[in-house]
Amino acid sequence: MIVILKENPDSVRLSALESWLTGLGLEIHHLQGERQHVLGLVGDTSRVDMDQIAALGIVEEVKRIQEPYKAASRKFHPEDTVFELSNGLKIGGGHFALIAGPCSVESEAQICGVAEAVKGAGANILRGGAFKPRTSPYTFQGLREEGIRLLLEAKHATGLPVVTEIMDLSELPLFREVDIIQVGARNMQNFELLHALGHAEKPILLKRGLTSTYQELLLSAEHIMAAGNPRVILCERGVRTFETYTRNTLDLTAVPVLHQLSHLPVIVDPSHATGRSWLVPQMAVAAASTGADGMIIEVHNDPEHALSDGSQAITPEAFAALVPKVQGVRELLGFGR
Amino acid sequence: MIVILKENPDSVRLSALESWLTGLGLEIHHLQGERQHVLGLVGDTSRVDMDQIAALGIVEEVKRIQEPYKAASRKFHPEDTVFELSNGLKIGGGHFALIAGPCSVESEAQICGVAEAVKGAGANILRGGAFKPRTSPYTFQGLREEGIRLLLEAKHATGLPVVTEIMDLSELPLFREVDIIQVGARNMQNFELLHALGHAEKPILLKRGLTSTYQELLLSAEHIMAAGNPRVILCERGVRTFETYTRNTLDLTAVPVLHQLSHLPVIVDPSHATGRSWLVPQMAVAAASTGADGMIIEVHNDPEHALSDGSQAITPEAFAALVPKVQGVRELLGFGR
Amino acid sequence: MIVILKENPDSVRLSALESWLTGLGLEIHHLQGERQHVLGLVGDTSRVDMDQIAALGIVEEVKRIQEPYKAASRKFHPEDTVFELSNGLKIGGGHFALIAGPCSVESEAQICGVAEAVKGAGANILRGGAFKPRTSPYTFQGLREEGIRLLLEAKHATGLPVVTEIMDLSELPLFREVDIIQVGARNMQNFELLHALGHAEKPILLKRGLTSTYQELLLSAEHIMAAGNPRVILCERGVRTFETYTRNTLDLTAVPVLHQLSHLPVIVDPSHATGRSWLVPQMAVAAASTGADGMIIEVHNDPEHALSDGSQAITPEAFAALVPKVQGVRELLGFGR
Amino acid sequence: MIVILKENPDSVRLSALESWLTGLGLEIHHLQGERQHVLGLVGDTSRVDMDQIAALGIVEEVKRIQEPYKAASRKFHPEDTVFELSNGLKIGGGHFALIAGPCSVESEAQICGVAEAVKGAGANILRGGAFKPRTSPYTFQGLREEGIRLLLEAKHATGLPVVTEIMDLSELPLFREVDIIQVGARNMQNFELLHALGHAEKPILLKRGLTSTYQELLLSAEHIMAAGNPRVILCERGVRTFETYTRNTLDLTAVPVLHQLSHLPVIVDPSHATGRSWLVPQMAVAAASTGADGMIIEVHNDPEHALSDGSQAITPEAFAALVPKVQGVRELLGFGR
Secondary structure (H helix, E strand, O other): OEEEEOOOOOHHHHHHHHHHHHHOOOEEEEEEOOOOEEEEEEOOHHHOOHHHHHOOOOEEEEEOOOOOOOOOEOOOOOOOOOEEOOOOOEEEOOEOEEEEEOOEOOOHHHHHHHHHHHHHHOOOEEEOEOOOOOOOOOOOOOOOHHHHHHHHHHHHHHOOOEEEEEOOHHHHHHHOOOOEEEEOHHHOOOHHHHHHHOOOOOOEEEEOOOOOOHHHHHHHHHHHHHOOOOOEEEEEOOEOOOOOOOOOEOOOOHHHHHHHHEOOOEEEOHHHHHOOHHHHHHHHHHHHHOOOOEEEEEEOOOHHHOOOOHHHOEOHHHHHHHHHHHHHHHHHOOOOO | OEEEEOOOOOHHHHHHHHHHHHHOOOEEEEEEOOOOEEEEEEOOHHHOOHHHHHOOOOEEEEEOOOOOOOOOEOOOOOOOOOEEOOOOOEEEOOEOEEEEEOOEOOOHHHHHHHHHHHHHHOOOEEEOEOOOOOOOOOOOOOOOHHHHHHHHHHHHHHOOOEEEEEOOHHHHHHHOOOOEEEEOHHHOOOHHHHHHHOOOOOOEEEEOOOOOOHHHHHHHHHHHHHOOOOOEEEEEOOEOOOOOOOOOEOOOOHHHHHHHHEOOOEEEOHHHHHOOHHHHHHHHHHHHHOOOOEEEEEEOOOHHHOOOOHHHOEOHHHHHHHHHHHHHHHHHOOOOO | OEEEEOOOOOHHHHHHHHHHHHHOOOEEEEEEOOOOEEEEEEOOHHHOOHHHHHOOOOEEEEEOOOOOOOOOEOOOOOOOOOEEOOOOOEEEOOEOEEEEEOOEOOOHHHHHHHHHHHHHHOOOEEEOEOOOOOOOOOOOOOOOHHHHHHHHHHHHHHOOOEEEEEOOHHHHHHHOOOOEEEEOHHHOOOHHHHHHHOOOOOOEEEEOOOOOOHHHHHHHHHHHHHOOOOOEEEEEOOEOOOOOOOOOEOOOOHHHHHHHHEOOOEEEOHHHHHOOHHHHHHHHHHHHHOOOOEEEEEEOOOHHHOOOOHHHOEOHHHHHHHHHHHHHHHHHOOOOO | OEEEEOOOOOHHHHHHHHHHHHHOOOEEEEEEOOOOEEEEEEOOOOOOOHHHHHOOOOEEEEEOOOOOOOOOEOOOOOOOOOEEOOOOOEEEOOEOEEEEEOOEOOOHHHHHHHHHHHHHHOOOEEEOEOOOOOOOOOOOOOOOHHHHHHHHHHHHHHOOOEEEEEOOHHHHHHHOOOOEEEEOHHHOOOHHHHHHHOOOOOOEEEEOOOOOOHHHHHHHHHHHHHOOOOOEEEEEOOEOOOOOOOOOEOOOOHHHHHHHHEOOOEEEOHHHHHOOHHHHHHHHHHHHHOOOOEEEEEEOOOHHHOOOOHHHOEOHHHHHHHHHHHHHHHHHOOOOO
16 A cells, blocks of 8 residues: 655654554555655555545555455456355356346246246356346336245246346345345445345345445445455446446456456356447447356347336347347357357 | 326237236326326335336336335425434524534544534534445445444534444444434445335434435335335435546435425535545535435545545635535525534 | 427517527427426428527427437438558457557557557557656657657558647648547546547547546537548547546447447557456457457557556557457357458 | 556566656656565656557556646646736636627627626626637638638627637637637647647637646646747636537536636626526536636627527627626625726
8 A cells, every 4th residue: 555645744643653554564665756755554554544644634645555355356366266056056267157038027927938048048047136126116026025026936946046126134034045146236345235135144146236336236245255255246237427328338447457466267248238229239248258157138028018128138039039149159269069 | 196008909918917906006098199008006106116017018018107106205395394403403494504524533632622623613514424435445445333433422522513424234222312313325225224224213314325216215215204204315426427626426406306206305415526635625515405304524624634525625714714604505495514 | 309398488589589499490399288288390490400499488398309410410421431441451340449558658669569469469459658648747648750750661661551649730741641630538528639530631539538428428529520531430438437447437338329329440458448458358258249440559669668558558468369259259249250 | 657567577678667757857766566576766757658558568557646737727827826917807816707798709790799798797808709610611711811800899898808619720819809718628628729829829718628638738737838928828618528408518517626626717608508597697607606717608689690509699688687796796705896
């Protein structure tokens, strides 16, 4: 950590700062510039609060050198994290999670029908929303408990593990048979929820917030990991920019960057990123070509009558046409199948 | 609502769409352009899901004309909303809420000391965080239950009503004696929390999300109001942009815009917006000059040793110097005191 | 175009508006909602200034239905635009422009060496900057006229057509033997330059501005096309967001979107988008997988001593390793070679 | 400047780097962390190209400590810059530039009429566009040379100095009698134009780009100043964000920040920032309350029939009502008149 002091800092306050930093177990190196005096702090700075130092009257600015996360950092865990679901499916490290299903669970016929279709096309995990975060209070909010029940029926009928979104920690007991718990973009910094999921015995699919940096996403993963759960899947799902033609702007560079910074699996959600079904297949293939560890695609047997987000769902036929392209690109580029 | 059809729409599907829209109680007007056919929908479109229409194969785009919120809209409630706290303090409609206090409650001495100081300087509401959302799991997370207890001691000692942040609906029972419940920027779209607060018998201070539009902020207010609680205070606290010199970019235009779109009180938080204490007084005065219904300022008796966000807190002396400027500007511009 | 009137518009002013719109050759359709009166305008609205209508006291808002560009629109030109350089190389419509070379031309040895190397690896166009836009006035600004001369030597030595950036229309005479003129992101809305290039007899490579929407990019192309030059190549090169780890955020969804909206060729610049050389190959392959009509890659024989933007240049060896992956992905996905 | 090396850097390459840095006149300090080796560079780093260092294989990241601009920096020029126009009007250092006039010059009657009106209301500089950057090629592009001529007539009729926008350096000869030359947001990084204006004997009003940081704005000022012209006025005019209700998002915090970083005068343009005339007066007053050195307001005698940007122009009456509020706030806050 680098602490840039203001010109001519008060010497009494400087000594006080030095004592405090030394008390935190940090070693201090001095760098005297032409106009400015800089302190270089050596030691474990991940627990040092930059804001607290920046608040000091003699300090102009503080810059981090070491990342503020450790459990999620590849520097401390060079090997890819790989974990197994109860049916033996592996996630991470070259294994490819092909997650598909409707935005919302709507009925038994719908979720089981879509589940069979996406399984037949090659999906190995089923998605389906029961608790739905909706911008407006006047649109369909999900079947909630009943939605989870129907999703689990589809799980039992097809053998596919299931992933579904949690919106509040009070809902956790309903997720006992769910295989992967999803935290949505709007809850990426719902820290109470993250801490509760740190005690869950399940993988967590953590979506990047609409305006979260890579570092913030990794710090949210760190919240879950520091609380005891090492099984976090990172998900790029588009960020918010000035462009309004697409729902969000898909940031595919996130995949190689997160792979560089972290050992956690990274998947991509082209459906929410683009918000337009005709863009999904092309962007899914592009995601595969970056070396993503999986993707999550909205598939609906009747997108025109879906109760939520129909405009971004593709049909089972379109999904079936997409899978071989994804696999072909992965094989060609040596990412395995 | 305007539905723009693709060129040469299939007539069977168009009839199906028209029947469905009519079934929703909407009247349909046709507008045949040179290349495109447009439907104008008349009626209560606030409950119509744009995405569902946009998903249709024959539809190119959907545009709203009427805002999707009603309870929060000034069109339906032309008069400013004014409500009273238990001590008789009025909020909204020209009454000015001057909220001040530390980012975090740290000790009895600290919170009571700051409370006395800001009360003496003119503050009429005390702030203090007990549950603290922190980006890193390794920094101070707040005193939680104990923090609420200490804040209430300061309330009883000074008579100032208090506002403090809730992070999860499970914490609600602890907020019984709290006067105003704050929802932080990161929870603005935590819809389960908003619904729970829709049943609370207290005003809710709702902060704008880091990347939320005016409409999304009003829709989040609508979630609370539609669930039964009409007492929502909107708070502009800076949005995220490409600029990193300041913590966020304060969007003061939000004040007149929200006043135009809604009847709810609008306040400003210059502390989180700028993240730098030396910018707070000037931006607080600027906020007052836009006609805001209040402001919330971080004040700490010892910012250099604050356990969180010290870099943006001002001293009680700086706060005391600021208050007459805020009042002077409000008087000069005819906003009342 | 849809004109939403304020409630209870003054009837005299409404008649005046109607006469004016009719005078512009537009047909007016009325849509009377519960609270609002809407005008639907039919006819050629591309020449209507939305701002002028929005300024009217009786108007609340104006929304476009038809895009404001015509020459660049696929609706009016369904076939892909394909054009030929003087050496017979085709651009657009499935032909792939593989542009490579250094950020800046530095010396004859450097530009000719890199040119030979990238040609050997499969590049079919050489890039090299002579006029360099640099944020700071104190860093290398390019060899300018001498840089163009050296670039043309490399052209003659290798037979590769060349592309280089123009910074002001006064430099145009120097570009006589240049094959493609590049307009940089910072000049995308330098309209005087665009008009001048509308009279040039050469293809223009138009880079998307740092914060330009798809529509604004197409309108800038329209400026060139309306002035007489139909040969415009659109280039996605990353947009500015809140994320600072990468130089910009590469928006690969731009490729299928621009292909949908326009018939012009679309290429991708992963070097400027990421600003980090180790990210370039992966993002170049991802770009190819979206169906881009080409890419422009910074290659330097000695990136560590490049005079500008060394941090984003890859070596000739890395480029040679990348090309077969790009070609493989294109073949696999049926984009041709 | 701080250079963070990768773990275990190659010693030969490290020596080469050290020699090169020493050769640039920099002193090197070493800081050996637990895992990382950091170099602290002391000396004049404003001429060091960060990208070049960041490109080195052994370097992980480079961070600046000193700002990369000098002429524009308050550190090197603690006193406010004040300069005088030919009529004796002072700009900067507490003198208030009240600039008003139409977006575009449309006719002699219009510009002279507006000029008289705004002068009567208290404006001390007249604005009026002759060369107009317009997103679409099909809307009014300004009267160009004739517009300058009419603007100068208004100058001679009223005695008001005039400011108008230049779009290309070839237009410079037409600006001989213009008092202040404006560089628009879209040309803020048109470096050839900035260099040409560095040789002009006139003040330059430099607008912040739509997505430019404070540092980039100051570096663009530095381009002009380094070329020989010290008279630059900085102008905040709104930045682009995700919010689309307003044309741009006005960043008023820019005023105190730029005053802190630089000695140059800082003015605000609330008209372009908001794009909605009803928001202009409130945001103008807010701008005054931040201590801006002036403002530039679009005023049109007939905004409903303005040929460009009518939706953001206010009437002379609204301007006359605004001026005393601006003056009142400035007096109250001690900014002088």
